[in-house]
Amino acid sequence: MLLQGLKVVEMATWVAAPGSAAVMADWGAEVVKVESPTGDATRAFQPDTAESPGNPIFSNENRGKKGVVLDIGTPQGRDALKLLMSQADIFITNTRPGSLKRLGLDYDSVKSAMPRLIYAAVTGYGLTGPEADVAAFDITAFWTRSGMARAMIPPDQEPFPSRPGFGDHVTALATVSAVLAALHERTGTGRGRLVETSLIRAGAYAIGWDLGLQLRYGEVVTTQARADRPSGISGFFRTADDRWLCIVPRTLDCFMKMMLVIDRPEVLAEPRFEPPIVDMATTREVRAMCDEGFAKLTLAEAGARLDEQDLAWAPMATLAELAASEMAETAGCFVTVEDGWGGSFRAPAAPARFPEGAPPVGRAAPKLGQHTREVLEAAGLHADEIDALMRP
The missing domain is CATH 3.30.1540.10 (formyl-coa transferase, domain 3)
Known part of the structure; x- marks a missing residue:
């Protein structure tokens, strides 16, 4: 049903790349989230504790996944990640291209050994060019650098940032659609491919009405002062x-x-x-x-x-008002998610639903390293190998 049977390995932090994998998890894919020993930075927002269970920020991008901790700074950690990748249909990462290349985890380094793998790279400014390794968030790349902020903020107002994760979720949906296109192609060719999305490209597409006019005519009138x-x-x-x-x-x-x-x-x-x-x-x-x-x-x-x-x-x-809205509830804007401590809470839903049946949504986001042993055992590692990987 939907993406059930599809295996996804995600090595990513923050929102855009994890969010795309979370949508696929909602739709039935088996998603393994690989984190460093320090964990995804979003775990630090509203920390998940018994007193305050169910971090809504981390959960929104990571519900339904299995959590594995690997130190890819070590040869053993990299080998374990490559083993998981070799058994996956899709690999999703937003690690910067230069770092991936140095670690031998970039697409060119793994494609010959994993010809069926769909490798999804989520970047700030693309995989190539002088700014491929420039640090980026959606507020900087999607909102500000794309021209969107200047187009949307009236000239008589002080500039302001977009809300957190706004452009990331647009980029996440772009990543899901690109991955599914590559997956469809693979049914005919038997081969995977590199898929690349970027915050800047998603921003340019999102502001495409205005950008199209700029590209066609060399100028465009964007948001004006109200009186004008x-x-x-x-x-x-x-x-x-x-x-x-x-x-x-x-x-x-x-x-x-x-x-x-x-x-x-x-x-x-x-x-x-x-x-x-x-x-x-x-x-x-x-x-x-x-x-x-x-x-x-x-x-x-x-x-x-x-x-x-x-x-x-x-x-x-x-x-x-939205959270209390009957209309929003009926439209499917919310899901109920396990908090990992025996309770549950409401959370935003992925923006598509399947009225004729879909996998259940709502499994908790993993605690840091929660499924490391389980996942590595299933991948074929022996207990002593796992113990070595898990040793501090």
């Missing part, structure tokens, strides 16, 4: 109960519908308000009317009117 935006009925408006809502017009008749929502039908008789409105002074006048109209309505009242006119809108929800 070309549509007076589009964007965010504050209601009487100090809530915000977002409206996106779809067709020219949305202007007429908005004037009815804010009780300004008389505007429709004036030729200068006939859409499309290209005069910026008139646009600002329209925006001021919308601001005034929504300031007289509560969010519930405004929502009822917008729904009646079939306008595309949404309230600006808090995460607490």
Whole structure:
């Protein structure tokens, strides 16, 4: 069913690469997470203890995996990792290319011995070029270096970072799709291949609407100060109960519908308000009317009117509201995950589900080295070899 029977070995930290392996684990793959003796850095966020079980940061990227500790700085550790890789369908890593090459764990070093292996390298700026080994996070590469931050932050505001893991999860999904494409190819050729994704490329794709215009015409208008935006009925408006809502017009008749929502039908008789409105002074006048109209309505009242006119809108929800939302629950936004201490907690779900049946989701993330002996025994190592690898 789905990815059951697929074996994945992951040697990665933080979010993008572990997140891609976590999605595959959700979908039924057997995923072995290989960590150093110090463990993945995300274990340090909300540490997992009996008093506070179930680290939500680490669990979100690592639930359902088996945990193995190997010191790949030693020949024995590297040999054990290569043994696991040789028995896997997929290897996923975000270790920097230079380090992998020095350790003999890069794709070119292993491909002849493992011709069926799909080797997924998740990088900041790609596998080649002068910045292949530059340190990167999604906030630096995906958000800032890609042009996304500058395109999205209005010029009259101080720059701000994206939320943690935002670009990582986009990159994780790109990695999953690329791996599955290579897996499909392997059914016909019998051979694996190198798959590469990067934070910068995922960022460029995510901002592709604007980037496409830049590439085609050599310039693009991105986020502007609110007073300079070309549509007076589009964007965010504050209601009487100090809530915000977002409206996106779809067709020219949305202007007429908005004037009815804010009780300004008389505007429709004036030729200068006939859409499309290209005069910026008139646009600002329209925006001021919308601001005034929504300031007289509560969010519930405004929502009822917008729904009646079939306008595309949404309230600006808090995460607490999303977590309590029946709509989000029904849409499958959450899963229940074991905390590893006998309890469970809700967590974000992978962004696809399979209504006609799927493997169960919710096994706990592994404690550091929890399955080392079990996994290495299954790989064929003897007890004394395992003892040597596990010895401090």
